[in-house]
Amino acid sequence: MGAAPASRDVTTYGMGLAVPLALFFLVFFVAPLLQLLWLSLHNDTAGLHWGLGQYLHFLTDPFSLGVLGSTLLLGAEVTAVCLVLGFPIAWLYQRVGPRLQTIIILIVLLPLLTSVVVRTFAWIVILGRQGIINATLQSLGIIDTPLKLLYTQFGVVLALAQVQMPLMTLPLITALGRIDPNLDDASCSLGAGSWRTFFRIVLPLSLPGVIAGCTLTYAAAITAFITQSLIGGGQMLFMPMYLYQQASTLQNWPFASAISIIFLLAVLAVVSVFTTLGRMSRGYGGA
Amino acid sequence: MADAPSGRSLVVDAVTHRYPSGALAVENINLDIKGGEIIALLGPSGCGKTTLLRIIAGFIAQTQGRIIIGDDIVDTLPPNRRAVGIVFQNYALFPHLSISENVAYGLAARGIDKATRQREAQRLLELVQLPAMAERLPRQLSGGQQQRVALARALAIKPSILLLDEPFAALDKNLRLDMQIEVKRLQRVSGITTLIVTHDQEEALSMADRVAVLSHGKLEQFGSPSDVYDRPQTLFVNTFVGSTNRMPGVVVSADRTAAKVRLDAGAEIIARPAGGALAEGGRVTVCIRPEHLQFVGGETGFAGVVGMSLPLGATVVHEVTTADGSGVKVSQARIGETRALENGAAVRLAPLAPSLANAFPATL
Ligand SMILES: Nc1ncnc2c1ncn2[C@@H]1O[C@H](COP(=O)(O)OP(=O)(O)O)[C@@H](O)[C@H]1O
Ligand SMILES: [Mg+2]
Numbered sequence: 001m002g003a004a005p006a007s008r009d010v011t012t013y014g015m016g017l018a019v020p021l022a023l024f025f026l027v028f029f030v031a032p033l034l035q036l037l038w039l040s041l042h043n044d045t046a047g048l049h050w051g052l053g054q055y056l057h058f059l060t061d062p063f064s065l066g067v068l069g070s071t072l073l074l075g076a077e078v079t080a081v082c083l084v085l086g087f088p089i090a091w092l093y094q095r096v097g098p099r100l101q102t103i104i105i106l107i108v109l110l111p112l113l114t115s116v117v118v119r120t121f122a123w124i125v126i127l128g129r130q131g132i133i134n135a136t137l138q139s140l141g142i143i144d145t146p147l148k149l150l151y152t153q154f155g156v157v158l159a160l161a162q163v164q165m166p167l168m169t170l171p172l173i174t175a176l177g178r179i180d181p182n183l184d185d186a187s188c189s190l191g192a193g194s195w196r197t198f199f200r201i202v203l204p205l206s207l208p209g210v211i212a213g214c215t216l217t218y219a220a221a222i223t224a225f226i227t228q229s230l231i232g233g234g235q236m237l238f239m240p241m242y243l244y245q246q247a248s249t250l251q252n253w254p255f256a257s258a259i260s261i262i263f264l265l266a267v268l269a270v271v272s273v274f275t276t277l278g279r280m281s282r283g284y285g286g287a
Numbered sequence: 288m289a290d291a292p293s294g295r296s297l298v299v300d301a302v303t304h305r306y307p308s309g310a311l312a313v314e315n316i317n318l319d320i321k322g323g324e325i326i327a328l329l330g331p332s333g334c335g336k337t338t339l340l341r342i343i344a345g346f347i348a349q350t351q352g353r354i355i356i357g358d359d360i361v362d363t364l365p366p367n368r369r370a371v372g373i374v375f376q377n378y379a380l381f382p383h384l385s386i387s388e389n390v391a392y393g394l395a396a397r398g399i400d401k402a403t404r405q406r407e408a409q410r411l412l413e414l415v416q417l418p419a420m421a422e423r424l425p426r427q428l429s430g431g432q433q434q435r436v437a438l439a440r441a442l443a444i445k446p447s448i449l450l451l452d453e454p455f456a457a458l459d460k461n462l463r464l465d466m467q468i469e470v471k472r473l474q475r476v477s478g479i480t481t482l483i484v485t486h487d488q489e490e491a492l493s494m495a496d497r498v499a500v501l502s503h504g505k506l507e508q509f510g511s512p513s514d515v516y517d518r519p520q521t522l523f524v525n526t527f528v529g530s531t532n533r534m535p536g537v538v539v540s541a542d543r544t545a546a547k548v549r550l551d552a553g554a555e556i557i558a559r560p561a562g563g564a565l566a567e568g569g570r571v572t573v574c575i576r577p578e579h580l581q582f583v584g585g586e587t588g589f590a591g592v593v594g595m596s597l598p599l600g601a602t603v604v605h606e607v608t609t610a611d612g613s614g615v616k617v618s619q620a621r622i623g624e625t626r627a628l629e630n631g632a633a634v635r636l637a638p639l640a641p642s643l644a645n646a647f648p649a650t651l
């Protein structure tokens with residue numbers, strides 16, 4: 001039995017407290033997932049004949065693979081934009097006074113406080129043919145005919161980046177805040193310029209935040225059904241809309257289930273790459 | 288020897304700094320430090336020590352005054368071009384870099400090649416007696432070892448000035464003594480002009496060639512440890528450095544070298560006007576250290592009643608209540624069998640010598 005009975009009360013937890021959440025997960029997450037898997041393993045829409053036909057169909061169909069590829073690429077682009085724009089904001093946040101910090105945090109959080117539908121329609125107003133950008137450029141005489149911004153990859157990436165920005169900025173702010181400000185000064189007093197300090201000290205030490213931010217932004221961007229469909233319009237198809245069409249419009253539930261499972265596995269693969277990178281970053285310089 | 292004495296002189300010339308918040312952190316500080324000296328900046332928390340250190344290092348641009356290192360006015364140089372080594376209170380080692388990478392960091396910033404860097408890092412780790420730790424991470428080292436690494440890292444860039452901010456505050460007592468000796472040894476070997484910030488007067492007196500005492504951003508006194516301890520120039524220095532009895536009184540007569548003071552405790556004594564000339568009839572505070580008071584016989588000195596006696600090893604400290612109701616401490620060396628004083632015994636006290644009683648104009 002327990003070698004150190006005195007410490008038992010400290011080290012054992014009441015697992016009973018986790019039961020409600022576990023039940024909730026079991027009923028509303030694990031069970032539907034299993035049902036999805038079960039459905040996807042049928043070759044016909046009625047669900048009578050077992051087989052891997054749906055998966056074979058997806059993996060041999062250039063159109064389906066194209067949708068998957070463009071969705072994963074979209075996630076990568078949005079994540080890259082968020083990282084490049086979000087890092088300076090987080091960096092600035094750690095270096096300004098408390099009043100400016102409040103303002104920055106408000107600006108960062110503001111997107112979370114408005115409905116995603118409202119935000120997306122705002123982008124339609126900004127990017128449209130007679131939208132703010134085109135109107136401004138035309139009145140300045142920079143362009144003659146309106147630019148096509150809406151219903152383009154550029155437009156979708158831009159709108160998604162704005163919508164998902166807090167998911168990148170908040171982990172970065174936390175990670176940068178954990179870095180001892182004396183390290184900056186120490187690096188500087190040892191003769192390093194600000195770029196060396198950034199690449200050798202600040203960036204490596206903020207990597208856990210970078211990884212967390214990228215994982216969240218990526219997962220949110222590729223599954224953002226509303227923004228993708230409204231800004232992307234009819235010509236651009238991404239996995240969530242593809243899935244929706246198959247399930248709701250075409251009532252092809254087994255194929256929709258297979259798409260879900262494949263999408264899920266693709267996302268898991270990307271996230272585990274991030275996680276592995278994160279684990280490596282924690283042992284950074286350990287050799 | 289590879290580290291030939293490289294200490295450059297350091298002049299702090301009329302430096303004043305006011306933070307944007309309006310706080311006046313240091314006010315008109317003048318220090319003239321010779322190459323190779325160890326200086327202690329001593330003062331209570333919040334008196335502006337760190338601010339002055341950061342001004343010298345270049346992290347803060349002072350509101351007024353100049354910093355001169357060697358022959359150069361460095362006010363326009365950023366910290367990374369001042370060649371000032373700093374050891375931070377929390378060591379500030381880079382947690383993701385190995386010990387040897389930490390030590391070699393400043394050399395890498397100078398573009399020195401990897402082989403030379405590693406050789407130099409190893410040499411410095413041997414200097415601070417940690418040759419076997421090169422591959423470890425900072426968190427795998429004890430506090431004292433981390434501090435040695437921080438020292439090695441600062442010394443690696445061959446700084447002309449070494450600054451240490453409360454370097455021993457986080458160490459326990461035995462380790463602190465070891466590190467104080469270590470720093471003093473390294474300073475001797477390298478000959479680097481060194482400035483140690485501390486609020487610990489024993490540390491300042493034992494380590495420094497000269498001590499600068501600060502209070503509320505002002506320089507109170509800058510002198511040798513014995514100057515500061517035995518010939519304090521202000522009431523603050525006398526009370527902050529070492530312990531002292533403060534006895535109020537009135538000046539009966541005074542010249543430049545001696546003053547006759549009538550203590551409120553009921554006796555006339557001769558004291559040294561420590562902070563400049565005293566006016567006859569003015570109120571003064573006379574400071575006498577516990578070890579500079581003695582029990583006297585007859586009708587000389589002032590009277591008191593013994594309260595408690597504390598035997599503290601080599602000395603015995605007696606608490607004596609004087610006629611005006613204030614308490615004074617008397618410290619007696621324990622020679623042979625010192626006669627125990629009973630609680631309530633009536634005694635008379637006097638300073639050992641007039642030069643050991645310092646009179647300062649009383650502040651309101
Ligand atoms: N960044 C700052 N902004 C405003 N006031 C400060 C700042 N840093 C220190 N001070 C003030 O300046 C004074 C001196 O502080 P400091 O130099 O840190 O003292 P010490 O190191 O002797 O404890 C204190 O009154 C402190 O409140
Ligand atoms: Mg300080």
